[in-house]
Amino acid sequence: xxxxxxxxxxxxxxxxxxxxxxxxxxxxxxxxxxxxxxxxxxxxxxxxxxxxxxxxxxxxxxxxxxxxxxxxxxxxxxxxxxxxxxxxxxxxxxxxxxxxxxxxxxxxxxxxxxxxxxxxxxxxxxxxxxxxxxxxxxxxxxxxxxxxxxxxxxxxxxxxxxxxxxxxxxxxxxxxxxxxxxxxxxxxxxxxxxxxxxxxxxxxxxxxxxxxxxxxxxxxxxxxxxxxxxxxxxxxxxxxxxxxxxxxxxxxxxxxxxxxxxxxxxxxxxxxxxxxxx
Amino acid sequence: xxxxxxxxxxxxxxxxxxxxxxxxxxxxxxxxxxxxxxxxxxxxxxxxxxxxxxxxxxxxxxxxxxxxxxxxxxxxxxxxxxxxxxxxxxxxxxxxxxxxxxxxxxxxxxxxxxxxxxxxxxxxxxxxxxxxxxxxxxxxxxxxxxxxxxxxxxxxxxxxxxxxxxxxxxxxxxxxxxxxxxxxxxxxxxxxxxxxxxxxxxxxxxxxxxxxxxxxxxxxxxxxxxxxxxxxxxxxxxxxxxxxxxxxxxxxxxxxxxxxxxxxxxxxxxxxxxxxxxxxx
Numbered sequence: 001x002x003x004x005x006x007x008x009x010x011x012x013x014x015x016x017x018x019x020x021x022x023x024x025x026x027x028x029x030x031x032x033x034x035x036x037x038x039x040x041x042x043x044x045x046x047x048x049x050x051x052x053x054x055x056x057x058x059x060x061x062x063x064x065x066x067x068x069x070x071x072x073x074x075x076x077x078x079x080x081x082x083x084x085x086x087x088x089x090x091x092x093x094x095x096x097x098x099x100x101x102x103x104x105x106x107x108x109x110x111x112x113x114x115x116x117x118x119x120x121x122x123x124x125x126x127x128x129x130x131x132x133x134x135x136x137x138x139x140x141x142x143x144x145x146x147x148x149x150x151x152x153x154x155x156x157x158x159x160x161x162x163x164x165x166x167x168x169x170x171x172x173x174x175x176x177x178x179x180x181x182x183x184x185x186x187x188x189x190x191x192x193x194x195x196x197x198x199x200x201x202x203x204x205x206x207x208x209x210x211x212x213x214x215x216x217x218x219x220x221x222x223x224x225x226x227x228x229x230x231x232x233x234x235x236x237x238x239x240x241x242x243x244x245x246x247x248x249x250x251x252x253x254x255x256x257x258x259x260x261x262x263x264x265x266x267x268x269x270x271x272x273x274x275x276x277x278x
Numbered sequence: 279x280x281x282x283x284x285x286x287x288x289x290x291x292x293x294x295x296x297x298x299x300x301x302x303x304x305x306x307x308x309x310x311x312x313x314x315x316x317x318x319x320x321x322x323x324x325x326x327x328x329x330x331x332x333x334x335x336x337x338x339x340x341x342x343x344x345x346x347x348x349x350x351x352x353x354x355x356x357x358x359x360x361x362x363x364x365x366x367x368x369x370x371x372x373x374x375x376x377x378x379x380x381x382x383x384x385x386x387x388x389x390x391x392x393x394x395x396x397x398x399x400x401x402x403x404x405x406x407x408x409x410x411x412x413x414x415x416x417x418x419x420x421x422x423x424x425x426x427x428x429x430x431x432x433x434x435x436x437x438x439x440x441x442x443x444x445x446x447x448x449x450x451x452x453x454x455x456x457x458x459x460x461x462x463x464x465x466x467x468x469x470x471x472x473x474x475x476x477x478x479x480x481x482x483x484x485x486x487x488x489x490x491x492x493x494x495x496x497x498x499x500x501x502x503x504x505x506x507x508x509x510x511x512x513x514x515x516x517x518x519x520x521x522x523x524x525x526x527x528x529x530x531x532x533x534x535x536x537x538x539x540x541x542x543x544x545x546x547x548x549x550x551x552x553x554x555x556x557x558x559x
Contacts, residue, residue: 053324053332056286060335063287067342071349080289 004099014104021134022102032077038087124269142235153272159201162238178219178226224258231263240272280377290382293412304444307354316365400550418516427478430521430553438519448494453479454507505539512546519549
């Protein structure tokens, strides 16, 4: 699982946070990391020479980062690519199979450059594979992997992803199921969903990681606020997104969207139904 | 014999560097590694600030890469130079005599390689030029050299034999003859024709045996066009070496048809030796 890790990089502080997080991720798994610098050709109202110049500067800057990584982590397989195009599309093209895509983000900071929160959300919506969005974190001591589970996750992808990280980092795994109590209809409609979601995730996780201790939590608030609250101290939040088909490709689920844009800790968005329509 | 790498920070330049590093290690670092980075003078029209930014980025990247080489291969002496000007001209000017210029080749569909620098460099350099594409993790072995009885191919054979010797790999001398291809009837009969081609190959084998008595040499006489025969053989080879005939000063920037075809098609590292190159001696 996750043979290759693709990092979007643009030289900014959030991008560096993304690289640092990805390096740790790759080191824990001794796999390959590819750092991709996308020169957004649409954003450049420029002639050919200006684009070539941007590419040349980006190529050198990327080469420097890669060389430093290789010096610090000689065992790691670090490759680079500079490409022209739309960032989310290019990053997705560089991710083959089940690669994990990692990008940085800066909350509450929307400007022209492409590591604004929009890239993470957009990638998570279009990628069809796991996307990690890494904010610049505070100095708070963080621990615990949170999986936001739902009744829709047929293959327990969210729980399994979170469990693998918890196992590797020897951290606690928390499964969080949230359902607002005041919504009578949802009580009726989803009354048994939490049990089903827990059962499915617990049995999948205990099969794959028999020694891992799993903590289960049911919260009677909205999923987004339950997860955001826990994000304050967690080291990672994993949420799922449904991909109901091409027509809604650009619409990320509201829970994952909220977390990607606001969580103070790294967030991974995992597609919950592989390749297929609902 | 110094390995000179044309380095611009790209993935293909890195492939060239890795190839050069391996080559130097096989020679216990005796030749030394020289990284040349040329800032294209064309960017001057973007303004001095743009030029300065590019220069700083290039210097930092080059220093980081040199640090990596020193860390990875302490036995290899590595130097780097940052130049400004026309990339082709500056690269050629700064290749020391007796060195080999090693250039990365981008993917054919890459946006940034419309001006295919590598093959043109090969035609103008006074040293052998190696064109290296990123390794796809394929198992490759054996050094192949195309032989046609010309001076250029004799020089290429010597370069190939040197490389095979240091790699401890067999050397395959390949001579392609038109064979039974359809076409106008040959002026000589097929039998004497074949004998003639065999003699060319035998002569090449004899010359290399003299210079490299301990080398494992395998001659191959294949029918077909030279470029397609070599390209087929190169699919699993570790290295392909071809000679290119010296041209007059005007035609000098045109690469021979065989080397040009191979430069475009083969994934295998390719060394082009132009007649009169100050080779490895």
